[in-house]
Amino acid sequence: RVGTFGVIGLILYFLGMWICLRQANWQMVLLFPILGRSAILVSAGVSTYAKESGLGKSIVDTAKGLHILLGLSATLLVAVLLDLQLVIPVIAAFIIVFLLTKRISKILKGITGDVLGMLVEVSQCVFLLFGVLL
DSSP: OOOHHHHHHHHHHHHHHHHHHHHOOHHHHHHHHHHHHHHHHHHHHTOOBSSSSOTTHHHHHHOOHHHHHHHHHHHHHHHHHHOGGGHHHHHHHHHHHHHHHHHHHHHHTSBOHHHHHHHHHHHHHHHHHHHHHO
16 A cells, blocks of 8 residues: 555656656756666665665675666766766766665665665756756
């Protein structure tokens, strides 16, 4: 079951994404899913898995510093090639992902696959919001 705050959160999320995507240029629309998947590498690379098993465990257990570097570098390279102004929203999104990962890891004693999925959506939303506002 989803509570009232869950429904309100989903409505605000979809409304916000719809508004941002309507205002975004094609470069942002091309980059935001790439950034979302790179957020998984960043989050998985700086945390441990909270449970004994789960769908995200293999990702978290195998992600290392090299994967973080490759994910960040590839996303920033695509941003620079598409539009140099997209670098700031990319960095902002990765900072938010890092901070949320650390906060959630402290609460849950690690992260889960659900957390990784949430961070994909949050990173994309932050990127689009910053990109539209700049």
